[in-house]
Amino acid sequence: METMDDWYNVELMTQHAFWNKHHLGCDEHYLVHKLRQHKDYLPEISRIAVKDGEVIGCIMYSTARVVDGAFTHEIITFGPLSVHPKWQGCGVGELLLRETMKLAADKGYKGIVIFGEPDYYPRMGFKTCDH
Numbered sequence: 192m193e194t195m196d197d198w199y200n201v202e203l204m205t206q207h208a209f210w211n212k213h214h215l216g217c218d219e220h221y222l223v224h225k226l227r228q229h230k231d232y233l234p235e236i237s238r239i240a241v242k243d244g245e246v247i248g249c250i251m252y253s254t255a256r257v258v259d260g261a262f263t264h265e266i267i268t269f270g271p272l273s274v275h276p277k278w279q280g281c282g283v284g285e286l287l288l289r290e291t292m293k294l295a296a297d298k299g300y301k302g303i304v305i306f307g308e309p310d311y312y313p314r315m316g317f318k319t320c321d322h
Contacts, residue, residue, distance in 0.1 A: 193239045193249065198227070200246040201239055201273075208273040219271045226251055233267060236294045240274075240283050248274040248283040250291055257304060266302045267295060288315055 193201060202220040209217035226232050233252040240248035250272045257264045269291070274283045292315070295303060305312065309319055 193234065193237060197239055197246060198224075201249050204246045204275050205249065205271060205273040207275055208279075209271070219273065222271060223249070223251060223273075226253060229253065231255070236267070236291050236298065237269075238287055238291055238294075240278075240287055242278070246275075247278045248272075248287050250284075250287040252291065252295070255304065264302070266304050267300050268304050270305060270307065272307070284311075285315065292316075 202223050205223050206217060206220035209219040211217070227234075231253040233254060236252040238250055239246055250269050252267050252269045255266050255268045257266055269288075272284055272288060274281075274287075292303065303317075305317065313319065
């Protein structure tokens with residue numbers, strides 16, 4: 192679980208993970224910074240991965256709502272899921288996701304909705320919107 196002592200290194204690692212990935216620069220590290228202060232942030236489910244004292248990954252969760260006509264469904268979402276570039280492809284992201292999905296289920300959350308890489312998440316059990 193992340194502590195205040197980890198904050199800088201988590202933000203720096205997230206910046207490295209997303210730098211120039213989808214556009215010039217990135218803003219995911221700023222999202223991490225702001226999310227911790229938001230009322231919907233779920234630190235009890237969010238996690239970091241550490242190897243030899245170095246932060247190599249993180250996943251951050253928050254509550255959200257899906258409105259379907261007159262019905263509002265309380266769900267959770269995550270993002271960013273960040274892995275330092277030198278550890279990408281080594282299973283760190285999958286480990287963080289599987290561990291936190293179990294935590295979410297144990298806490299009684301009924302669903303997780305995300306906006307993310309359509310080729311990555313289905314292998315973890317997520318379905319795309321067109322299914």
